Amino acid sequence: MKPAAFQYHQPCTMQDLLALLDQQSGTKMIAGGQSLAPMMNMRMAHIEQLIDINQLPELAFIQDGQNQVMIGAMTRHHEVASSDLLQRKCPLLAYAAQTIGHYVIRQRGTIGGSLCHADPAAQMPLIALTLNAHFHIKSIQQDRVISAAEFFQGAMTTALQENEFLYSIAYPCFSNKTAWAFEMFNRRHGDYAIVSVALSVEYDDDEVIRNIRIGLNGVADFAHDYSLDCAPFLNQTFSEKWLEDLSQHLMSQFLPFDEERISASYRLDLAKTLITKAFQRVHVRFLKDRG
Ligand SMILES: Cc1cc2nc3c(=O)[nH]c(=O)nc-3n(C[C@H](O)[C@H](O)[C@H](O)COP(=O)(O)OP(=O)(O)OC[C@H]3O[C@@H](n4cnc5c(N)ncnc54)[C@H](O)[C@@H]3O)c2cc1C
Structure with a gap:
């Protein structure tokens, strides 16, 4: 199918983009087009004014800040996945970007597009929530974070x-005592995951766990950050018993939903398996990095 007729704009400066957004109603921006174009073709999205932001190279960047890394909204998934800076300072994000869809989708799709699309099974919203990323939003009237x-x-x-x-997203940098894991399950390579788990754990010199950040997709109606639920399990060392108690506690917080082909109980079982795998992987990584 082809999309319904629309007016096409291609601003070449940020000022033009801001003015277009301010003047036109019924607008949508197109970034990589990997979500929006299929929706337009299937007539699930009716757009009067399409603003193509691919001629704004200043929206694609990965910058090292003091304690954070800033990423421009038009940065493609493959650039996030292959960035040396992100692999060092925010490896969970870089790794999760590698797991998005297929090669071609990662070449075109952007981090900003994925976040603004806000698909409940997508990797980027999950990582942003888990790491408490901050979003820099612009309009002609104001900037806000x-x-x-x-x-x-x-x-x-x-x-x-x-x-x-x-405009951009800021992610906190990992300390050198933080280990991380990203676990997901999908039926076929390239599909959205049924359940995914993003995890980072900060230890002290005595292997005591001081901070846990954990988020899951697929056990509620949207990605959710369960880090606060881990508070009773901090200031302890890793053990299989500790992990069993923690995962049971987390499971009691989930609100999975039944779908025709995926039951809520299947999602719960999957979540437990992936949480266990993620913590075990994190602990092995921490011990290996410590040498
Ligand atoms: C076959 C297939 C498999 C896929 N598998 C996965 C997967 O496993 N995991 C996953 O996470 N994603 C998956 N995707 C989606 C892919 O990651 C998309 O790239 C992403 O969802 C949207 O990014 P985009 O740059 O293409 O955005 P677009 O499609 O261009 O835009 C998406 C939405 O974001 C808005 N938008 C874009 N940029 C901005 C901005 N800077 N400010 C405000 N609004 C903006 C647009 O107006 C639109 O509403 C898949 C897509 C396909 C086609």
Whole structure:
């Protein structure tokens, strides 16, 4: 199928982009087009004014800040996945980007597009929520910065107003005592995952666990950060008993849903397996890095 007719704009400066967003109603921006183009073709999205932001190279960057890494919204998934800086400073994000869809999708799809699309099974919203990333949003009137928890308002819904766009995202850097893991399960390579787990654990010199950040997709109606639920398990060392108790506790927080072909109980079983795998992988990584 072909999309319904629309007006096409291709701003070449940020000022032009801001002015277009301010003047036109019924607008949508197109970044990599990997989600929006199929929706337009299937007539699931009706757009009057399409603003193509591919001629704005200043929106594609990965910058080293003091304690954070800033990523421009138009940075492609493959650039996030292969960035040396991110592999050193925010390896969980780089790794998760490698697991998105297929090669071609990662070449075109952008981090900003994925975050603004807010698919409940997508990797990028999950990582942003788990790591408490911050979103820099621009409009002609103002710049504002909000947390991932404020940005995502549910499946396919964000806090962006019609005249705003996502400029960049800031992720906190990992300390050298932090180990991480990303586990997901999908039926076929390249499919969205049924359940995924993003995890980072900070240890002290005595192997005591001081901080846990954990988020899951697939056990509620949107990606969710369960880090606060881990508070009773901090200031302890890793053991199989500790892990069993922690995963049981986390399971009691989940609200999985039944679908025709995937039951809620299947999602719960999968979540338990992936959480266990993630913590075990993290612990092995921590011991290996310590030497
Ligand atoms: C076959 C297939 C498999 C896929 N598998 C996965 C997968 O496993 N995991 C996964 O996470 N994703 C998957 N995707 C989706 C892919 O990651 C997309 O790249 C991503 O969802 C959207 O990025 P995009 O740059 O293509 O955005 P677009 O499709 O161009 O835009 C998506 C939405 O974001 C808005 N938007 C884009 N940029 C901005 C901005 N800077 N500010 C404000 N609004 C903006 C657009 O208006 C639109 O509403 C898959 C896609 C396909 C086709």
